[in-house]
Amino acid sequence: MLLTKLWVVLLVLLFQKCDCKSRTNITLPSDLLIGTASSAYQIEGAWNVDGKGESIWDRMTHNMSFAIKDGSNGDVACDSYHKIKEDVDIIHRLGVQFYRFSVSWTRILPTGFPNRVNKAGIRYYNKLINSLLKRGITPIATIYHWDLPQSLQDLGGWANPFIQEWFENYAKVLFENFGDRIKVWVTINEPKQICSFSYSKGVHAPVIVSEGIGVYLCYHNLLKAHARVYHLYNTTYRPLQKGKIGINIETTWFEPATDSAADKSAAERMWQFECGISAHPIFSEKGDYPKLVKYIVAKRSKEEGFPRSRLPRFKPEEISFIKGTADFFGINHYATLKVRPMKLLKGVSELNDIGAHVVGGRNESWSYYFQRYFKSVPWGFTKLLKNIKYRYQNPDVYIFESGVPDEGALNDQHRIKYFKENLAAVVSSIRDDRVNVRAFTVWSLMDNFEWQFGYTYVTSFKPTFD
Numbered sequence: 049m050l051l052t053k054l055w056v057v058l059l060v061l062l063f064q065k066c067d068c069k070s071r072t073n074i075t076l077p078s079d080l081l082i083g084t085a086s087s088a089y090q091i092e093g094a095w096n097v098d099g100k101g102e103s104i105w106d107r108m109t110h111n112m113s114f115a116i117k118d119g120s121n122g123d124v125a126c127d128s129y130h131k132i133k134e135d136v137d138i139i140h141r142l143g144v145q146f147y148r149f150s151v152s153w154t155r156i157l158p159t160g161f162p163n164r165v166n167k168a169g170i171r172y173y174n175k176l177i178n179s180l181l182k183r184g185i186t187p188i189a190t191i192y193h194w195d196l197p198q199s200l201q202d203l204g205g206w207a208n209p210f211i212q213e214w215f216e217n218y219a220k221v222l223f224e225n226f227g228d229r230i231k232v233w234v235t236i237n238e239p240k241q242i243c244s245f246s247y248s249k250g251v252h253a254p255v256i257v258s259e260g261i262g263v264y265l266c267y268h269n270l271l272k273a274h275a276r277v278y279h280l281y282n283t284t285y286r287p288l289q290k291g292k293i294g295i296n297i298e299t300t301w302f303e304p305a306t307d308s309a310a311d312k313s314a315a316e317r318m319w320q321f322e323c324g325i326s327a328h329p330i331f332s333e334k335g336d337y338p339k340l341v342k343y344i345v346a347k348r349s350k351e352e353g354f355p356r357s358r359l360p361r362f363k364p365e366e367i368s369f370i371k372g373t374a375d376f377f378g379i380n381h382y383a384t385l386k387v388r389p390m391k392l393l394k395g396v397s398e399l400n401d402i403g404a405h406v407v408g409g410r411n412e413s414w415s416y417y418f419q420r421y422f423k424s425v426p427w428g429f430t431k432l433l434k435n436i437k438y439r440y441q442n443p444d445v446y447i448f449e450s451g452v453p454d455e456g457a458l459n460d461q462h463r464i465k466y467f468k469e470n471l472a473a474v475v476s477s478i479r480d481d482r483v484n485v486r487a488f489t490v491w492s493l494m495d496n497f498e499w500q501f502g503y504t505y506v507t508s509f510k511p512t513f514d
């Protein structure tokens with residue numbers, strides 16, 4: 049009910065302000081849930097308050113502030129640790145049905161390990177969850193949204209296979225303490241950003257540059273860690289708590305620049321290296337990494353003189369252990385990009401297998417972007433959803449992030465246009481393509497700390513190309 053009201057208000061605003069060609073109303077399917085989201089490091093602040101331990105983002109922003117565009121950090125951020133009431137009030141005023149937040153690992157386990165559970169941390173999330181429930185807002189929790197304990201990073205972080213056990217132990221504490229009220233869990237937010245931005249390009253904490261090597265160790269351990277937590281929930285907690293659990297993958301839509309075979313295969317490579325590498329092992333019928341990724345990395349590794357593929361191989365029992373470990377496909381969608389094979393660019397690491405983002409690479413297996421990143425491309429969203437349906441056995445899809453940044457101006461016409469067009473695209477995917485989209489999430493609840501961009505406007509996704 050509340051939701052209908054919200055949308056009427058929003059649509060009236062759209063009609064008043066938006067100079068859009070189409071003025072038709074969007075009727076949202078009654079079973080499509082609408083929500084908003086945040087993540088712990090971006091909003092909580094209180095980085096060392098009440099016993100919280102140091103995370104990799106605390107370490108990076110403090111010790112390498114030069115790597116953050118404005119030298120800022122999340123020490124205070126939106127001060128959500130002290131502002132539960134204010135946060136829940138604004139969520140309630142928005143009229144949304146759910147709120148997806150993430151739990152800070154070091155607020156719960158200051159050492160990273162379950163030997164010491166921080167009671168103040170448990171109290172904070174209990175209070176948040178209870179306040180949401182009291183207002184009729186469904187809480188959805190992300191277990192890991194990038195703020196690894198520094199203590200675990202010192203031991204290799206996601207490159208260390210023991211992370212599987214550490215992550216499972218941490219998740220167990222969350223299920224035990226919050227599982228009676230949290231009915232939707234996201235294990236991990238955005239494997240690509242965790243593995244590629246952090247262990248390949250080194251633009252995110254812990255700033256490790258290990259192109260073509262660290263990135264694959266990370267994926268390998270992360271997928272197994274995710275699967276362990278899924279099985280833990282499925283076997284031990286689901287029978288009592290009766291919730292759902294899945295993973296969130298950032299999915300850009302890659303459109304071939306032209307109809308040429310070369311551009312089409314560039315788009316396919318891009319999909320498989322950027323999304324398939326984490327989606328295929330979980331959601332495809334066969335499991336395992338995509339064939340194309342295995343083939344390209346093995347071939348290039350051999351040419352480069354490595355004794356075996358830089359992409360580790362899953363054992364058959366690991367393939368079945370990971371396959372099917374998600375009750376839904378969580379997607380974060382922001383953009384559509386056109387791709388074509390990349391020309392040789394100077395100054396690029398030899399081991400970058402696709403030349404993702406704005407870095408270049410050599411030869412055949414490379415693609416690159418040549419459009420501004422954030423742009424409303426509703427047909428791209430439609431194609432993406434159809435692609436997920438057909439590639440991955442028609443899963444339930446939870447759109448867990450979508451949105452567009454602004455310059456801090458309140459007159460955000462471009463954002464109104466973006467949401468209007470993209471919601472219409474989602475609705476048409478549900479109606480016409482019968483994609484099982486169950487939820488749409490506006491990112492983010494409020495302005496917050498935007499990782500390497502600090503508190504600045506994210507403009508630098510603008511690709512450079514020759």
Ligand SMILES: *[C@@H]1O[C@H](CO)[C@@H](O)[C@H](O)[C@H]1NC(C)=O
Pocket residue numbers: 056059071072073
């Ligand atoms: C949109 O929906 C509202 C509320 O139901 C209605 O008052 C309005 O006339 C509709 N506008 C159009 C263009 O259909």
Ligand SMILES: *[C@@H]1O[C@H](CO)[C@@H](O)[C@H](O)[C@H]1NC(C)=O
Pocket residue numbers: 111112
């Ligand atoms: C802090 O960063 C510098 C490089 O700027 C590095 O040499 C040093 O080891 C770092 N200290 C810690 C505690 O990570």
Ligand SMILES: *[C@@H]1O[C@H](CO)[C@@H](O)[C@H](O)[C@H]1NC(C)=O
Pocket residue numbers: 282283371372373374
């Ligand atoms: C989850 O548990 C159910 C009930 O035991 C089982 O049938 C199902 O196969 C499990 N799912 C996975 C992916 O293992």
Ligand SMILES: *[C@@H]1O[C@H](CO)[C@@H](O)[C@H](O)[C@H]1NC(C)=O
Pocket residue numbers: 390391392410411412
């Ligand atoms: C690809 O690499 C091969 C040899 O490694 C070279 O002969 C060819 O010119 C390269 N193609 C492009 C487009 O750079």
